[in-house]
Amino acid sequence: MDNSISNFILAIVTTDANKVLPGSCPIILAANQKEQEKVSLLLARILGGIVHDLENGLYFICRH
Protein backbone atom coordinates (compact mmCIF):
# COMPACT_ATOMS: atom_id res chain seq x y z
CA MET A 1 0.00 0.00 0.00
CA ASP A 2 1.13 3.49 -0.85
CA ASN A 3 0.54 5.67 2.22
CA SER A 4 2.26 8.80 1.02
CA ILE A 5 0.53 12.15 0.91
CA SER A 6 -0.89 13.03 -2.47
CA ASN A 7 -2.91 15.85 -3.99
CA PHE A 8 -1.47 18.16 -1.38
CA ILE A 9 0.91 21.09 -1.67
CA LEU A 10 4.17 19.75 -0.27
CA ALA A 11 6.26 22.91 -0.57
CA ILE A 12 6.11 26.40 -2.05
CA VAL A 13 9.15 28.00 -3.61
CA THR A 14 9.04 31.74 -4.16
CA THR A 15 11.28 34.69 -4.91
CA ASP A 16 8.82 37.13 -3.40
CA ALA A 17 8.08 36.65 0.30
CA ASN A 18 5.15 39.06 0.13
CA LYS A 19 3.15 36.73 -2.03
CA VAL A 20 2.71 33.94 0.51
CA LEU A 21 1.31 33.80 3.99
CA PRO A 22 2.34 31.21 6.55
CA GLY A 23 0.35 28.04 6.09
CA SER A 24 0.53 24.32 6.45
CA CYS A 25 3.45 23.67 4.15
CA PRO A 26 7.10 24.74 4.05
CA ILE A 27 7.76 27.93 2.11
CA ILE A 28 11.22 28.34 0.66
CA LEU A 29 12.53 31.72 -0.35
CA ALA A 30 14.87 31.73 -3.33
CA ALA A 31 17.14 34.61 -4.25
CA ASN A 32 16.33 34.60 -7.94
CA GLN A 33 14.48 32.65 -10.58
CA LYS A 34 17.42 30.41 -11.32
CA GLU A 35 17.67 29.29 -7.73
CA GLN A 36 13.90 28.94 -7.60
CA GLU A 37 13.94 26.53 -10.52
CA LYS A 38 16.85 24.57 -9.11
CA VAL A 39 15.31 24.24 -5.65
CA SER A 40 11.93 23.28 -7.08
CA LEU A 41 13.49 20.62 -9.27
CA LEU A 42 15.44 19.13 -6.37
CA LEU A 43 12.43 19.18 -4.07
CA ALA A 44 10.23 17.59 -6.70
CA ARG A 45 12.72 14.78 -7.26
CA ILE A 46 13.17 14.16 -3.55
CA LEU A 47 9.47 14.29 -2.71
CA GLY A 48 8.37 12.43 -5.83
CA GLY A 49 6.16 15.30 -6.87
CA ILE A 50 5.65 17.62 -9.80
CA VAL A 51 6.56 21.30 -10.01
CA HIS A 52 3.61 23.51 -10.88
CA ASP A 53 3.77 27.14 -11.86
CA LEU A 54 1.17 29.59 -10.59
CA GLU A 55 2.40 32.14 -13.15
CA ASN A 56 2.86 34.87 -10.54
CA GLY A 57 6.36 33.93 -9.50
CA LEU A 58 5.28 31.07 -7.24
CA TYR A 59 6.22 27.46 -7.83
CA PHE A 60 4.77 24.68 -5.76
CA ILE A 61 5.40 21.00 -5.51
CA CYS A 62 2.50 18.60 -5.48
CA ARG A 63 2.28 14.88 -5.59
CA HIS A 64 -0.49 13.33 -7.67
Add this chain to the structure above:
Amino acid sequence: MAKYGLAILAGIVAGFVARWLMLRSDYRHYPTYPHGQLTHLALGFIAASLGAVAIPAIAKPDYVAVTFLVLAAQQFRDVRNMERESLSHLEETKIIRRGSDYIEGIARVFEARNYLVIMTALFTSAATYWLGWEYAVVVAVVLIIISLRLMNGSYIGNIAEVVAAEVHFEGSLLKVNDVVIMNVGLPQTREKILKEGMGVLIKPKDDNARLTLDAPGQRMAIIHDVVSILGSKVEINETELMPVARKNPEKGYLAFFIVANEPDLDYFMEIIRKVPVLESARGTTLKSYFGRKAAD
Protein backbone atom coordinates in the same frame (compact mmCIF):
# COMPACT_ATOMS: atom_id res chain seq x y z
CA MET B 1 -15.33 -48.82 -28.91
CA ALA B 2 -13.16 -47.64 -31.81
CA LYS B 3 -15.98 -45.38 -32.86
CA TYR B 4 -16.03 -43.71 -29.45
CA GLY B 5 -12.26 -43.41 -29.49
CA LEU B 6 -12.21 -41.69 -32.87
CA ALA B 7 -14.97 -39.26 -31.83
CA ILE B 8 -13.15 -38.36 -28.62
CA LEU B 9 -9.83 -37.98 -30.39
CA ALA B 10 -11.31 -35.73 -33.10
CA GLY B 11 -13.02 -33.57 -30.49
CA ILE B 12 -9.87 -33.15 -28.43
CA VAL B 13 -7.74 -32.29 -31.43
CA ALA B 14 -10.25 -29.74 -32.77
CA GLY B 15 -10.71 -28.13 -29.35
CA PHE B 16 -7.01 -27.96 -28.66
CA VAL B 17 -6.25 -26.43 -32.05
CA ALA B 18 -9.00 -23.88 -31.46
CA ARG B 19 -7.49 -22.90 -28.11
CA TRP B 20 -4.06 -22.68 -29.63
CA LEU B 21 -5.21 -20.35 -32.39
CA MET B 22 -7.11 -18.20 -29.90
CA LEU B 23 -4.00 -17.83 -27.76
CA ARG B 24 -2.73 -14.48 -28.93
CA SER B 25 0.65 -13.56 -27.73
CA ASP B 26 1.86 -10.35 -29.22
CA TYR B 27 3.17 -7.91 -26.67
CA ARG B 28 -0.16 -6.16 -26.14
CA HIS B 29 -2.16 -9.22 -25.30
CA TYR B 30 -1.84 -11.31 -22.26
CA PRO B 31 -0.25 -13.83 -21.73
CA THR B 32 3.14 -12.82 -22.96
CA TYR B 33 4.66 -15.11 -20.41
CA PRO B 34 5.64 -18.63 -21.54
CA HIS B 35 4.27 -20.17 -18.36
CA GLY B 36 0.97 -18.40 -18.84
CA GLN B 37 0.73 -19.90 -22.32
CA LEU B 38 1.40 -23.35 -21.02
CA THR B 39 -1.25 -22.97 -18.33
CA HIS B 40 -3.82 -21.91 -20.88
CA LEU B 41 -2.92 -24.61 -23.37
CA ALA B 42 -3.26 -27.19 -20.60
CA LEU B 43 -6.63 -25.78 -19.56
CA GLY B 44 -7.65 -25.70 -23.19
CA PHE B 45 -6.75 -29.37 -23.49
CA ILE B 46 -8.89 -30.21 -20.47
CA ALA B 47 -11.76 -28.15 -21.89
CA ALA B 48 -11.40 -29.93 -25.23
CA SER B 49 -11.46 -33.34 -23.50
CA LEU B 50 -14.59 -32.39 -21.62
CA GLY B 51 -16.37 -31.36 -24.78
CA ALA B 52 -15.14 -34.38 -26.70
CA VAL B 53 -16.34 -37.06 -24.29
CA ALA B 54 -19.84 -35.63 -23.86
CA ILE B 55 -21.40 -37.13 -27.01
CA PRO B 56 -19.87 -40.60 -26.62
CA ALA B 57 -20.98 -40.58 -22.97
CA ILE B 58 -24.59 -39.85 -23.95
CA ALA B 59 -24.44 -42.33 -26.82
CA LYS B 60 -23.17 -45.12 -24.66
CA PRO B 61 -25.51 -44.27 -22.72
CA ASP B 62 -23.82 -43.26 -19.50
CA TYR B 63 -25.86 -40.51 -17.88
CA VAL B 64 -23.80 -40.42 -14.71
CA ALA B 65 -20.77 -39.46 -16.77
CA VAL B 66 -22.72 -36.63 -18.35
CA THR B 67 -23.62 -35.27 -14.90
CA PHE B 68 -19.98 -35.29 -13.96
CA LEU B 69 -19.13 -33.42 -17.14
CA VAL B 70 -21.49 -30.63 -16.19
CA LEU B 71 -19.82 -30.46 -12.79
CA ALA B 72 -16.39 -30.30 -14.39
CA ALA B 73 -17.47 -27.50 -16.72
CA GLN B 74 -18.20 -25.39 -13.65
CA GLN B 75 -14.47 -25.34 -12.97
CA PHE B 76 -13.93 -23.05 -15.90
CA ARG B 77 -15.62 -20.26 -14.08
CA ASP B 78 -12.49 -20.15 -11.96
CA VAL B 79 -10.41 -19.27 -15.00
CA ARG B 80 -11.80 -15.78 -14.80
CA ASN B 81 -10.89 -15.45 -11.13
CA MET B 82 -7.43 -16.83 -11.78
CA GLU B 83 -6.70 -14.29 -14.50
CA ARG B 84 -8.20 -11.43 -12.57
CA GLU B 85 -6.23 -12.21 -9.45
CA SER B 86 -2.88 -12.63 -11.11
CA LEU B 87 -3.27 -9.49 -13.23
CA SER B 88 -4.45 -7.45 -10.24
CA HIS B 89 -1.43 -8.52 -8.25
CA LEU B 90 0.91 -7.57 -11.07
CA GLU B 91 -0.84 -4.23 -11.29
CA GLU B 92 0.56 -3.06 -7.96
CA THR B 93 4.10 -2.89 -9.26
CA LYS B 94 3.33 -1.11 -12.50
CA ILE B 95 4.04 2.54 -13.22
CA ILE B 96 1.41 2.69 -15.93
CA ARG B 97 -1.53 0.56 -14.88
CA ARG B 98 -3.91 -1.45 -16.98
CA GLY B 99 -6.91 -0.48 -14.88
CA SER B 100 -9.52 -2.84 -13.52
CA ASP B 101 -11.78 -2.49 -16.59
CA TYR B 102 -9.07 -3.87 -18.83
CA ILE B 103 -8.27 -6.67 -16.40
CA GLU B 104 -11.92 -7.62 -16.15
CA GLY B 105 -12.16 -7.64 -19.93
CA ILE B 106 -9.14 -9.89 -20.30
CA ALA B 107 -10.40 -12.26 -17.60
CA ARG B 108 -13.81 -12.57 -19.25
CA VAL B 109 -12.28 -13.27 -22.62
CA PHE B 110 -10.21 -16.07 -21.16
CA GLU B 111 -13.26 -17.67 -19.63
CA ALA B 112 -15.23 -17.32 -22.85
CA ARG B 113 -12.47 -18.89 -24.91
CA ASN B 114 -12.65 -22.06 -22.85
CA TYR B 115 -16.38 -22.33 -23.47
CA LEU B 116 -15.78 -21.92 -27.19
CA VAL B 117 -13.23 -24.72 -26.98
CA ILE B 118 -15.77 -26.96 -25.26
CA MET B 119 -18.34 -26.20 -27.97
CA THR B 120 -15.87 -26.83 -30.77
CA ALA B 121 -14.86 -30.16 -29.25
CA LEU B 122 -18.48 -31.14 -28.61
CA PHE B 123 -19.72 -30.51 -32.13
CA THR B 124 -16.66 -32.04 -33.75
CA SER B 125 -16.99 -35.24 -31.75
CA ALA B 126 -20.72 -35.32 -32.52
CA ALA B 127 -19.98 -34.96 -36.23
CA THR B 128 -17.39 -37.73 -36.05
CA TYR B 129 -19.75 -40.03 -34.20
CA TRP B 130 -22.79 -39.62 -36.42
CA LEU B 131 -21.40 -38.52 -39.79
CA GLY B 132 -17.83 -39.76 -39.95
CA TRP B 133 -14.46 -38.10 -39.70
CA GLU B 134 -14.56 -36.48 -43.17
CA TYR B 135 -17.46 -34.30 -42.06
CA ALA B 136 -15.80 -33.73 -38.70
CA VAL B 137 -12.86 -32.01 -40.37
CA VAL B 138 -15.21 -29.58 -42.13
CA VAL B 139 -17.20 -28.96 -38.92
CA ALA B 140 -14.01 -28.39 -36.92
CA VAL B 141 -12.63 -25.86 -39.41
CA VAL B 142 -15.92 -23.97 -39.57
CA LEU B 143 -16.23 -23.90 -35.76
CA ILE B 144 -12.68 -22.70 -35.31
CA ILE B 145 -13.28 -19.88 -37.78
CA ILE B 146 -16.50 -18.95 -35.98
CA SER B 147 -14.67 -18.99 -32.63
CA LEU B 148 -11.95 -16.69 -33.92
CA ARG B 149 -14.60 -14.35 -35.34
CA LEU B 150 -16.50 -14.27 -32.05
CA MET B 151 -13.35 -13.43 -30.15
CA ASN B 152 -12.60 -10.54 -32.47
CA GLY B 153 -14.03 -7.53 -30.64
CA SER B 154 -14.13 -4.01 -32.00
CA TYR B 155 -11.25 -1.59 -31.82
CA ILE B 156 -10.87 2.12 -31.13
CA GLY B 157 -10.19 2.55 -34.85
CA ASN B 158 -13.75 1.31 -35.58
CA ILE B 159 -15.45 3.78 -33.27
CA ALA B 160 -13.22 6.82 -33.45
CA GLU B 161 -10.97 8.80 -35.69
CA VAL B 162 -7.39 9.33 -34.57
CA VAL B 163 -5.70 12.48 -35.85
CA ALA B 164 -2.37 14.12 -35.10
CA ALA B 165 -2.45 17.23 -32.95
CA GLU B 166 -0.10 19.94 -31.81
CA VAL B 167 1.52 19.95 -28.38
CA HIS B 168 2.04 23.50 -27.13
CA PHE B 169 2.09 25.65 -24.01
CA GLU B 170 -0.16 28.48 -22.97
CA GLY B 171 1.73 30.03 -20.10
CA SER B 172 2.39 27.08 -17.82
CA LEU B 173 -0.50 25.03 -19.18
CA LEU B 174 0.36 22.16 -21.47
CA LYS B 175 -2.22 21.80 -24.21
CA VAL B 176 -2.89 19.43 -27.06
CA ASN B 177 -4.71 21.59 -29.62
CA ASP B 178 -7.42 23.18 -27.44
CA VAL B 179 -7.48 20.64 -24.60
CA VAL B 180 -5.67 21.46 -21.38
CA ILE B 181 -3.57 18.51 -20.24
CA MET B 182 -1.72 19.75 -17.13
CA ASN B 183 0.27 22.51 -15.51
CA VAL B 184 4.03 22.17 -15.97
CA GLY B 185 6.22 24.38 -13.82
CA LEU B 186 9.82 23.93 -14.81
CA PRO B 187 11.10 25.56 -18.02
CA GLN B 188 13.45 22.66 -18.71
CA THR B 189 10.59 20.17 -18.52
CA ARG B 190 8.57 22.34 -20.90
CA GLU B 191 11.41 22.34 -23.40
CA LYS B 192 11.69 18.59 -23.19
CA ILE B 193 7.95 18.18 -23.71
CA LEU B 194 7.95 20.53 -26.71
CA LYS B 195 10.85 18.64 -28.21
CA GLU B 196 9.80 15.05 -27.58
CA GLY B 197 6.11 15.08 -26.70
CA MET B 198 3.49 13.70 -29.06
CA GLY B 199 -0.19 14.53 -29.06
CA VAL B 200 -3.21 13.13 -30.88
CA LEU B 201 -6.92 13.72 -30.82
CA ILE B 202 -9.28 10.76 -30.63
CA LYS B 203 -12.57 11.88 -32.13
CA PRO B 204 -15.57 9.63 -31.48
CA LYS B 205 -17.73 8.84 -34.51
CA ASP B 206 -21.06 8.75 -32.66
CA ASP B 207 -22.65 9.06 -29.22
CA ASN B 208 -21.87 5.47 -28.26
CA ALA B 209 -18.23 6.05 -29.04
CA ARG B 210 -18.24 9.26 -27.06
CA LEU B 211 -19.47 7.43 -23.96
CA THR B 212 -16.93 4.67 -24.48
CA LEU B 213 -14.05 7.13 -24.66
CA ASP B 214 -15.43 8.93 -21.62
CA ALA B 215 -14.86 5.91 -19.40
CA PRO B 216 -11.62 6.26 -17.41
CA GLY B 217 -11.09 2.50 -17.74
CA GLN B 218 -11.04 2.74 -21.52
CA ARG B 219 -8.59 5.63 -21.39
CA MET B 220 -6.29 3.68 -19.07
CA ALA B 221 -6.40 0.79 -21.51
CA ILE B 222 -5.37 3.06 -24.39
CA ILE B 223 -2.52 4.53 -22.36
CA HIS B 224 -1.38 1.11 -21.23
CA ASP B 225 -1.31 -0.33 -24.73
CA VAL B 226 0.60 2.62 -26.16
CA VAL B 227 3.12 2.61 -23.33
CA SER B 228 3.64 -1.14 -23.50
CA ILE B 229 4.73 -0.76 -27.14
CA LEU B 230 6.33 2.68 -27.47
CA GLY B 231 7.58 2.99 -23.89
CA SER B 232 7.34 6.12 -21.81
CA LYS B 233 9.83 8.42 -20.13
CA VAL B 234 8.06 8.43 -16.77
CA GLU B 235 10.23 7.42 -13.85
CA ILE B 236 9.04 6.19 -10.49
CA ASN B 237 9.64 9.46 -8.69
CA GLU B 238 9.48 11.72 -11.72
CA THR B 239 5.90 11.73 -12.84
CA GLU B 240 6.01 14.95 -14.87
CA LEU B 241 6.07 13.14 -18.18
CA MET B 242 3.07 10.96 -17.36
CA PRO B 243 1.01 10.07 -20.42
CA VAL B 244 -2.43 11.61 -20.03
CA ALA B 245 -5.73 11.39 -21.89
CA ARG B 246 -8.09 14.30 -21.27
CA LYS B 247 -11.47 15.11 -22.68
CA ASN B 248 -12.68 18.26 -24.32
CA PRO B 249 -15.88 18.63 -22.30
CA GLU B 250 -17.62 20.71 -24.98
CA LYS B 251 -16.96 18.59 -28.01
CA GLY B 252 -16.41 15.20 -26.42
CA TYR B 253 -13.16 14.18 -28.04
CA LEU B 254 -10.08 12.99 -26.22
CA ALA B 255 -6.65 14.54 -26.34
CA PHE B 256 -3.83 12.16 -25.65
CA PHE B 257 -0.37 13.29 -24.68
CA ILE B 258 2.74 11.15 -24.25
CA VAL B 259 6.50 11.44 -24.12
CA ALA B 260 7.51 8.10 -25.57
CA ASN B 261 10.84 6.34 -25.86
CA GLU B 262 10.09 5.79 -29.53
CA PRO B 263 8.61 9.03 -30.82
CA ASP B 264 7.01 7.72 -33.99
CA LEU B 265 3.72 9.50 -34.57
CA ASP B 266 2.36 7.24 -37.31
CA TYR B 267 2.76 4.04 -35.31
CA PHE B 268 1.53 5.84 -32.21
CA MET B 269 -1.77 6.56 -33.99
CA GLU B 270 -1.91 3.06 -35.45
CA ILE B 271 -1.48 1.52 -31.98
CA ILE B 272 -4.35 3.61 -30.62
CA ARG B 273 -6.58 2.44 -33.47
CA LYS B 274 -5.80 -1.17 -32.53
CA VAL B 275 -6.70 -0.83 -28.83
CA PRO B 276 -9.68 -3.08 -28.04
CA VAL B 277 -12.95 -1.49 -26.99
CA LEU B 278 -13.59 -2.77 -23.48
CA GLU B 279 -16.88 -4.52 -22.85
CA SER B 280 -17.36 -2.79 -19.52
CA ALA B 281 -16.72 0.65 -21.00
CA ARG B 282 -18.74 0.29 -24.17
CA GLY B 283 -21.35 3.01 -24.50
CA THR B 284 -24.82 1.89 -25.57
CA THR B 285 -26.83 5.08 -25.45
CA LEU B 286 -27.96 4.78 -29.08
CA LYS B 287 -29.62 1.46 -28.24
CA SER B 288 -32.06 3.18 -25.91
CA TYR B 289 -35.06 5.18 -27.10
CA PHE B 290 -34.20 8.32 -25.14
CA GLY B 291 -30.54 8.09 -26.12
CA ARG B 292 -31.50 8.13 -29.81
CA LYS B 293 -33.93 11.00 -29.31
CA ALA B 294 -31.42 13.03 -27.32
CA ALA B 295 -28.77 12.48 -29.96
CA ASP B 296 -30.69 14.31 -32.73
